[in-house]
Structures are given as structure tokens and as C-alpha cells.
Amino acid sequence: xxxxxxxxxxxxxxxxxxxxxxxxxxxxTIGWALQTALYRKRLSQAGINSPDDIKSLNDLRxxxxxxxxxxxxxxxxGHLAVGMTDVLRVHSSSGTTGIPTVIYYSRDDVDNWTxxxxxxxxxxxxTSADVFQNMMTYGFFTGGLGLHYGAERVGMAVIPIGGGNxxxxxxxxxxxxxxxxxxxxxYLLHIHSKLGEEGVRREDLALRKAFIGAEPHSENxxxxxxxxxxxxxxxxxxLSELNGPGVAFxxxxxxxxxxxxxxxIAEIIDPKTGEILQDGQEGELVLTNIVxxxxxxxxxxxxxxxxxxxxxxxxxRTHRRLSRILGRTDDMLIxxxxxxxxxxxxxxxxxxxxxxxxxxxxxxxxxxxxxxTVKVEIYPKLFLGEVSKLEALKRxxxxxxRASITISPAVELHEPGSxxxxxxxxxxxxxDRPKD
Amino acid sequence: xxxxxTIFVENRAGRLRSISENLHKNNIDIRAFTIQDRGxxxxxxxxxxxxxxAYLAMADVGCACALKDVLAVSVPDQPGNFHRLTSALAxxxxxxxxxxxxxxxxxxTGVCCMEIEQAxxxxxxxxxxxxxxxxxxxxxxxxx
Numbered sequence: 001x002x003x004x005x006x007x008x009x010x011x012x013x014x015x016x017x018x019x020x021x022x023x024x025x026x027x028x029t030i031g032w033a034l035q036t037a038l039y040r041k042r043l044s045q046a047g048i049n050s051p052d053d054i055k056s057l058n059d060l061r062x063x064x065x066x067x068x069x070x071x072x073x074x075x076x077x078g079h080l081a082v083g084m085t086d087v088l089r090v091h092s093s094s095g096t097t098g099i100p101t102v103i104y105y106s107r108d109d110v111d112n113w114t115x116x117x118x119x120x121x122x123x124x125x126x127t128s129a130d131v132f133q134n135m136m137t138y139g140f141f142t143g144g145l146g147l148h149y150g151a152e153r154v155g156m157a158v159i160p161i162g163g164g165n166x167x168x169x170x171x172x173x174x175x176x177x178x179x180x181x182x183x184x185x186x187y188l189l190h191i192h193s194k195l196g197e198e199g200v201r202r203e204d205l206a207l208r209k210a211f212i213g214a215e216p217h218s219e220n221x222x223x224x225x226x227x228x229x230x231x232x233x234x235x236x237x238x239l240s241e242l243n244g245p246g247v248a249f250x251x252x253x254x255x256x257x258x259x260x261x262x263x264x265i266a267e268i269i270d271p272k273t274g275e276i277l278q279d280g281q282e283g284e285l286v287l288t289n290i291v292x293x294x295x296x297x298x299x300x301x302x303x304x305x306x307x308x309x310x311x312x313x314x315x316x317r318t319h320r321r322l323s324r325i326l327g328r329t330d331d332m333l334i335x336x337x338x339x340x341x342x343x344x345x346x347x348x349x350x351x352x353x354x355x356x357x358x359x360x361x362x363x364x365x366x367x368x369x370x371x372x373t374v375k376v377e378i379y380p381k382l383f384l385g386e387v388s389k390l391e392a393l394k395r396x397x398x399x400x401x402r403a404s405i406t407i408s409p410a411v412e413l414h415e416p417g418s419x420x421x422x423x424x425x426x427x428x429x430x431x432d433r434p435k436d
Numbered sequence: 437x438x439x440x441x442t443i444f445v446e447n448r449a450g451r452l453r454s455i456s457e458n459l460h461k462n463n464i465d466i467r468a469f470t471i472q473d474r475g476x477x478x479x480x481x482x483x484x485x486x487x488x489x490a491y492l493a494m495a496d497v498g499c500a501c502a503l504k505d506v507l508a509v510s511v512p513d514q515p516g517n518f519h520r521l522t523s524a525l526a527x528x529x530x531x532x533x534x535x536x537x538x539x540x541x542x543x544x545t546g547v548c549c550m551e552i553e554q555a556x557x558x559x560x561x562x563x564x565x566x567x568x569x570x571x572x573x574x575x576x577x578x579x580x
Contacts, residue, residue: 378444378500379500380495380498380499380500380501383444383500383501383502384502384504385440385442385479385481385501385502385503385504387472387474387479390444390474390477390479391474412476412477413444413476413477414446414477415444415445415446415451415498415499415500416498416499416500417498418446
């Protein structure tokens with residue numbers, strides 16, 4: 001098999017060279033982190049007051065973990081290591097409450113990130129001759145702009161269509177003879193199911209590859225997509241705290257994702273004890289960004305469960321491969337590629353007086369797409385017997401939630417006392433999506 | 437003014453049964469009812485003989501319910517009378533936000549219950565009386 005490279009030298013470097021780079025870059029990152037309010041104190045408490053206190057990669061374990069909650073506490077700028085003059089871009093993702101997680105990028109940071117994405121794209125065999133339709137949402141979400149920049153760097157013809165509007169997506173794939181897609185697996189299944197309705201046959205399209213990401217999926221889903229659309233589907237991994245997409249990507253062998261280890265240090269830990277696990281053992285992925293000037297993030301607890309392959313890959317890359325995401329250590333929901341914490345929903349609906357204290361978050365599938373339904377009980381004391389007030393209440397809940405979680409749920413009103421009670425371990429989230 | 441009891445009901449099997457059971461247990465006599473369907477839920481609207489008792493009985497079991505003034509008008513059950521009623525209200529710019537009707541004695545007496553915005557309610561009652569209709573008070577409605 002032809003194995004294309006963007007930066008062959010670094011992608012196939014000896015492990016010792018990669019580890020040497022990691023140490024050098026980690027020390028540099030420690031220097032940057034010490035300039036932030038977030039890390040100055042906690043590194044000092046761990047006895048790290050200068051890059052010189054990191055002697056080897058083994059010293060990594062002395063660095064305390066960083067959690068999403070830490071980034072919430074340090075909102076908006078407690079983890080910013082440069083002045084705003086040196087910031088070129090801001091991205092943000094959902095926090096566990098109304099406070100989002102914000103990440104800053106310097107000019108070099110955007111450039112490095114773009115390069116990692118160019119590397120990822122080329123690793124799949126895509127080239128400058130491809131027509132790339134980017135179906136991910138642009139904006140604060142990193143999925144849209146991240147791949148956009150990477151694809152431009154590769155020299156692909158980039159169609160920045162963004163998310164949604166299935167009719168237009170299909171027409172665009174046909175009109176421009178799109179060859180490569182960036183899309184969530186569920187949305188691609190949805191698009192496939194709508195081709196017939198739009199009078200478009202597979203042979204009218206020039207599709208050959210899809211980068212699928214932003215939501216966990218099984219090998220079965222990948223196979224299904226590949227069979228239905230006769231394409232190659234490549235898994236990708238990233239999170240905004242660590243740039244966004246381009247943390248790990250599959251090569252032409254499509255046998256799990258190479259973590260770009262010259263830019264990230266990946267560890268797998270026991271989520272309960274924090275103990276570092278061996279390659280091959282399943283645990284929580286912890287990532288350190290070692291090439292980001294504006295927002296250094298050390299030992300970030302991704303809450304994603306996965307393992308690192310101990311063996312190398314036939315492509316010749318020496319960067320270890322990350323398994324598919326096997327689960328979460330928290331209650332985060334991923335709904336059509338959008339991360340949602342139940343606590344974000346609770347925070348909003350409990351502020352609305354006409355809503356009683358019980359609620360239920362229900363997730364299921366409608367066709368290929370995820371559907372979020374928020375069920376609330378109405379508060380009897382504020383019931384006036386008017387439909388217009390109830391419908392206004394529904395709209396208010398939808399608007400509040402859309403502002404907070406960026407997606408519009410369906411809202412159901414229920415009788416007082418009909419949903420599980422709040423005492424004890426009430427099950428607030430029911431996820432009826434099939435596991436495969 | 438007549439009172440209407442409105443009860444919030446989820447749209448699923450058995451919900452009406454539990455309401456009717458509770459009303460029956462409390463010796464409530466139902467004169468008329470209608471349901472406003474909104475998909476996942478509906479509003480059951482009732483005209484009953486003892487609206488306050490019915491309200492308390494439902495509130496006691498945790499129901500979301502409300503008592504509301506409605507304009508209940510006695511309309512002779514003959515062609516053209518409903519049109520006369522709506523024309524009188526329209527001529528004075530009164531909006532009927534919701535309404536339902538029922539016949540008490542075929543070819544003799546019908547009743548039209550109308551929900552009208554609070555600000556226009558007194559005016560509406562006056563207009564209806566001036567047009568020659570009888571506005572039914574609570575007791576009259578239940579003793580018909």
C-alpha cells in the first residue's frame with residue numbers, strides 16, 4: 001500500500017528522538033505555564049518552579065492533573081499565558097455549567113495546529129487534488145475551522161458549507177463532485193438516507209473518503225458507512241482543550257489513530273487512582289499539549305476511556321495509536337457531535353419558576369440522528385389553565401437551552417409527580433440510543 | 437360569572453381515568469367537558485356542579501389545575517342564534533380566545549361557554565345581555 005506522509009521525518013522518527021523532543025517541549029511548556037495564574041500556584045505546590053525542575057519525562061507524573069472544572073474556575077483568562085495582543089484566535093466548548101471552557105491560540109499555535117491537521121489529512125491518502133466538503137459547524141466549535149485550515153494547507157479545494165441543511169449538502173456534493181467529507185458519523189448516515197429523496201444516486205457523486213469524528217462510534221458503524229457509500233471512513237480524535245481535531249488521526253491502514261506525539265504527551269491512567277497504566281490497558285486518556293504558547297494545558301483529564309496500542313503500525317509511523325473512544329468517566333452526552341453535560345440543562349431549567357423540581361433528559365434516535373428531549377413537570381401553583389402560557393413556557397425552555405448547549409431540544413410538559421423524584425439516586429438521564 | 441375547572445393532563449393512557457375516578461369519588465357531577473389537545477399534553481376543561489370542591493379534590497392529589505371565569509351564555513337551540521351571539525361580540529371588537537358549546541335540551545336550550553381575556557370579560561357580558569341573551573351565573577348553569 002502506498003503510504004503518504006506530510007512530514008515523513010518526524011512521523012517516522014525513532015522513539016528516542018520523539019521522547020527527546022517531548023522532554024524539551026514539555027520543559028518549554030512548563031515555562032509558559034508558570035506565567036499563568038492557574039499553573040503558577042499548583043506547579044509551585046508540586047515543587048516545580050522552573051523548567052529546570054523537569055529532568056526527565058518521568059517527572060511528568062509530578063505535575064498535577066488539570067480538569068474541565070479547573071478551566072471553569074480560571075475562566076476567562078486564568079490559564080492564558082500571553083497578552084491578548086499575541087492571541088490570534090479564541091475557541092470555546094461547553095463547560096459543565098453555564099461557564100464555557102475557553103482556549104486561546106497565538107499565531108504560532110494556529111500554525112502548528114494547522115500543520116498537524118495537514119499531516120492528518122495527508123495520512124489518509126487525501127491530496128491537493130481532492131474537493132473537501134467540511135460539514136462540521138464553524139464558529140466557536142473547533143471542528144469546522146480546524147479542518148478548514150488544514151485542508152487549505154494541503155491545497156484541497158475547500159467547501160466551507162458548515163453543519164446542517166441536508167438538501168444543500170447533497171446538492172453541493174453533486175454540483176462540485178466532492179471527494180472528501182468531514183462529518184459526524186450519524187450525520188453521514190442521515191445524509192445517505194436522504195439521497196433518494198433528493199433524486200441523487202451514488203454514481204452521481206464522486207465521494208471517496210470521509211473523516212468522521214466529534215462523536216464516538218463503533219467499528220460496525222464505520223463498516224456500515226463504508227459499505228453504504230462505498231468510501232473509506234477515517235476515525236479522528238480531538239478536543240478543544242487540546243486544540244480540537246488533529247490530536248490523533250487514522251492512517252491509510254485505518255487501524256486506530258496515531259497520536260501526534262511530537263505535539264502531545266498521551267498517558268492512560270486509572271481514573272479512580274490516577275495511576276499510570278501500561279500500553280494496551282484501558283483507562284482514561286490524559287493529554288499534555290507541548291506546543292501551545294497561549295494556552296498550555298498540562299495533564300488534561302479528557303474523561304475519555306481508551307487504550308494505546310503497544311505495537312507499531314504497518315505505515316511506519318512511530319507515533320502510538322489510540323483506540324476508539326470506549327466510553328466516558330463522566331456523564332457527558334454527545335448529541336449529534338455536540339457535547340452536553342446534564343448539569344448544563346439542570347442549571348437552566350431549575351431557574352424557571354413554572355418548572356417543578358423533577359425533570360428527565362431523554363436521548364434517542366430519530367432516523368440516523370440523535371434526538372434530545374427534555375421532560376419537565378409543571379409547577380401546580382403557577383398553573384393558570386392557559387394553553388398560551390404553557391406554549392410560551394415550552395418556547396422559553398427551548399430558547400434557554402439553545403443559548404446554553406447550542407442545540408434545540410424537544411420539550412415535553414408533564415404532570416406534577418409523574419417523573420422520577422429528586423430524592424436519592426434519581427435517574428435523570430435516559431439514553432435509549434442503540435449501542436451500535 | 438361561571439367557573440370552569442381546567443386540568444393539565446399528559447397525553448397517555450389512563451390519565452383521564454384517574455381524574456374521572458377522583459371526581460367521582462368526591463361526588464362531582466359533570467355538566468360538560470372538552471379537551472384541548474396539544475400533542476404531548478392536553479387541557480381538560482370541565483363545567484361541574486361544585487367547581488370549588490372539584491378544584492380542591494384535584495389539587496389535593498397534586499394535579500395542576502385552575503379555576504377560571506368563563507362567559508356562559510344560554511342560547512336558544514334554534515338556527516341563527518349562535519351567529520347572532522358572535523355578531524354581537526364581533527361588533528364590539530371582543531375576541532373569543534376559546535369556546536365550546538353543548539345542548540342541554542334539544543331544540544330548546546343550548547349553552548355557549550367562552551373564554552375571553554380578563555380585560556374584556558365584563559364588557560362582553562354586557563354586550564351579550566344587550567343582545568338579548570342570558571348570561572348564566574354559577575348556580576344557574578348547574579341547576580339548568
